[in-house]
Amino acid sequence: MSAPKLGDALASAQILFDRPALEQAIVRMAGEIRAAYAEGDVPLYITVMNGGLPFAAQLAFALGERGLDLEFDYLHATRYRGQTSGSGLAWLHRPATPMHGRQVLLADDILDEGHTLLAVKQWCEDQGAADVRIAVLAEKVHDRCVEGIAADHVGVQVPDAYVFGYGMDYHEQGRNLPAIYALGD
Numbered sequence: 001m002s003a004p005k006l007g008d009a010l011a012s013a014q015i016l017f018d019r020p021a022l023e024q025a026i027v028r029m030a031g032e033i034r035a036a037y038a039e040g041d042v043p044l045y046i047t048v049m050n051g052g053l054p055f056a057a058q059l060a061f062a063l064g065e066r067g068l069d070l071e072f073d074y075l076h077a078t079r080y081r082g083q084t085s086g087s088g089l090a091w092l093h094r095p096a097t098p099m100h101g102r103q104v105l106l107a108d109d110i111l112d113e114g115h116t117l118l119a120v121k122q123w124c125e126d127q128g129a130a131d132v133r134i135a136v137l138a139e140k141v142h143d144r145c146v147e148g149i150a151a152d153h154v155g156v157q158v159p160d161a162y163v164f165g166y167g168m169d170y171h172e173q174g175r176n177l178p179a180i181y182a183l184g185d
């Protein structure tokens, strides 16, 4: 079966945040995150692939501009496999950099029910990370978030709908759309 067409989804989608609004949110986040670290700190900056990639890249530059150096690594843990729901987390790649005693900064596109970032944060702590901060471009507003997880830094809040663009996929399409859309009915 072929994937539903991105163009059809866009035709009925609602634009929630355009590129300037998201860039502005990321700049604001960078100021907050910079202030959370001391002079000379070099956090281990972990991009949560795939969705976190565009956001993480932009945030990294904004942090560099503010004098915060970062050591880069990445992980890929996926839960949804292109659908809106699913159970269990599949680790496709774990970071190679030792975390013991490190300050870890996780960058992901969205905190929805929180299963992904809860498992990822717990894994970082199990590896001996001294401190784990979470930065997400979007936080979905509902009451289904699992206990024990919250983002430290949030770009924008999105309604309880399937969203795509700016890293987030619509059936593995549309990740490079420079805006966040909510899927229509």
Ligand SMILES: O=P(O)(O)OC[C@H]1O[C@H](OP(=O)(O)OP(=O)(O)O)[C@H](O)[C@@H]1O
Pocket (backbone or CB within 6 Å): 048, 049, 050, 051, 052, 077, 078, 079, 080, 081, 082, 108, 109, 110, 111, 112, 113, 114, 115, 116, 117, 169
């Ligand atoms: O808060 P949750 O309900 O756990 O959902 C959020 C996670 O879901 C998405 O990842 P996905 O598993 O779709 O992988 P992807 O980044 O490769 O699209 C997104 O990138 C988050 O990591």
Ligand SMILES: Nc1nc2[nH]cnc2c(=O)[nH]1
Pocket (backbone or CB within 6 Å): 080, 110, 112, 113, 161, 162, 163, 164, 168, 169, 170
């Ligand atoms: N693309 C996308 N991925 C998600 N992962 C968890 N929630 C969402 C969502 O609304 N959209």
